[in-house]
Amino acid sequence: xxxxxxxxxxxxxxxxxxDPAAAPKQGAEGGPEATLAFTPEVAAGLRDLAAGDxxxxxxxxxxxxxxxxxxxxxxxxxNPLTGVFSTRSQDRPNPVGLHRVRVxxxxxxxxxxxxxxxxxxxxxxxxxxVISGSR
Numbered sequence: 001x002x003x004x005x006x007x008x009x010x011x012x013x014x015x016x017x018x019d020p021a022a023a024p025k026q027g028a029e030g031g032p033e034a035t036l037a038f039t040p041e042v043a044a045g046l047r048d049l050a051a052g053d054x055x056x057x058x059x060x061x062x063x064x065x066x067x068x069x070x071x072x073x074x075x076x077x078x079n080p081l082t083g084v085f086s087t088r089s090q091d092r093p094n095p096v097g098l099h100r101v102r103v104x105x106x107x108x109x110x111x112x113x114x115x116x117x118x119x120x121x122x123x124x125x126x127x128x129x130v131i132s133g134s135r
Contacts, residue, residue, distance in 0.1 A: 007060065009123035011038035011109070017119045020063050020090070024117045025074050031117035035110055036124055043109035046127075050106060054130040057099040057116070060123040064095035097122070100130060 015034040017023045024031050036057065038046060049055070068091035073079040084092040101113040111127075 007125055009039075009060070009125065010042045010127075011036055011124040013037075013059065013116065013118045013120060013122040013124065015116060015118060015120045015122075017117070020119055023119055030115040033104065033112060033114055034116040034118065035112050036127070038109040038111070038124065040109060046106060046109065046111065049103060049111060049127075051103055053103040055101060055103060055113075056128045056130060057097075057101050057113070057118075057124065058126040058128070059097035059099065059118050060125050061090045061095035061097045061118075062121070062123055063090075063119070065091040066093055066095060068092060096125065 013034055014037055016032050017034075068084060068089070070081045070083055071087055071089045071091060073082050073087050073089070088098075090097065097118060099116055099118060101116050104112040104114055106112075
């Protein structure tokens with residue numbers, strides 16, 4: 001079994017959000033429109049993506065704390081302390097972000113999306129289609 005492996009960004013988020021503390025919480029709060037700027041090496045993989053598609057965006061939450069194992073959900077101290085694997089907290093040992101977004105436009109290696117709460121400069125790890133019935 002391999003104990004270490006590498007992830008390489010395939011692009012970066014361009015967003016008006018710059019402060020993680022001010023970013024909307026995932027779920028009901030949504031997020032602003034943002035651009036996914038992919039590297040030229042992976043641009044061919046976007047060829048069948050179209051406006052209106054719903055996709056899962058996986059990011060690396062590069063400003064997250066990696067030493068946290070319990071949080072108050074939604075950063076609300078009134079919520080009971082909960083293990084991070086039972087929450088959507090960005091702070092966790094491997095801060096992989098999971099975002100369900102709708103494609104607004106595709107322009108070469110740049111994809112405009114709606115409702116993304118990731119901050120500007122967040123590395124993109126992968127993009128996958130939402131399969132009907134998945135949540």
